[in-house]
Amino acid sequence: MKRIAIDMDEVMADFTKKHLALFNADYNEAITLEDLQGKKLRDLRPHLVDEIREYLKDPTYFRDLDVMKDAQEVIKELSESFEIYIATAAMHFPSSFTAKYEWLQEHFPFLDDQHFVFCGDKSVIKADYLIDDNVYQLERFTGEGILFTAPHNIHEDRFIRVNSWANVRDYFLK
């Protein structure tokens, strides 16, 4: 059985929506996803890079993120034909460990927690595929990297791209 490793933030979990909502509320801004095309929030507001990062140090930040559309159904379907591992870069925010674990247990109860990997650099992940929005990780991964579209990565063209979980289904199951 081939193995698919799946990133969490911006792939399974809607990280950006919450981040943007908190930032806009606190700084009286109205930045949209459109404004983030090809960039990160810190690129738009470089003088607030520490403040932008600060939200993520809250141990509960990752606990209530929305699930990305169709992620549950498609990952459930994939789990019938592939070994599913979750590979999340958690070491930049060690306080996020528990929230990420509980979020996975709540929204993906059919996954085996022995297949959860909280890591840093994903070159250490042994899998056939990695679905990730982060080009840095796909560059290091030694299997086939699949880029999940996020605003910041729209100009990237070195990897197979999927725009949605429906796309992921088509790629692996059609």
Place this chain on the structure above:
Amino acid sequence: MKRIAIDMDEVMADFTKKHLALFNADYNEAITLEDLQGKKLRDLRPHLVDEIREYLKDPTYFRDLDVMKDAQEVIKELSESFEIYIATAAMHFPSSFTAKYEWLQEHFPFLDDQHFVFCGDKSVIKADYLIDDNVYQLERFTGEGILFTAPHNIHEDRFIRVNSWANVRDYFLK
């Protein structure tokens, strides 16, 4: 540069000494490391399996374990010739994440936290070597498994064995 993945409990951290001390104190016992040759504590006291496991759910349990003799010096030396990753099976005790992270930062400040991996099944670890006391993990690992001697594994003979960090130094650096 070749990559060595290293397990934490009973390899870097003296897990058993603390576990045994707590158990002996609470149950008025005098179980020694000698008694554990070829077994785990739960095999010796099967009617207390839940209680034996309960200690590990304390979020601070893993925070103050002693460092195994020579582990710091030898891992520092290895890090000059090998990529070092730490691969710990943390998913059975998710409350241990923070304590394990802080323990590594305290005792191994020269290691890169982007090379820490908190996982379940270590078949997902891509490395050339895995130093581990757990035969279950070495069976699954796809590189070269190196068994670090612990009381429970003394009858195992399928893997290269090291009895100490001095032995690890000899194996990799001589």
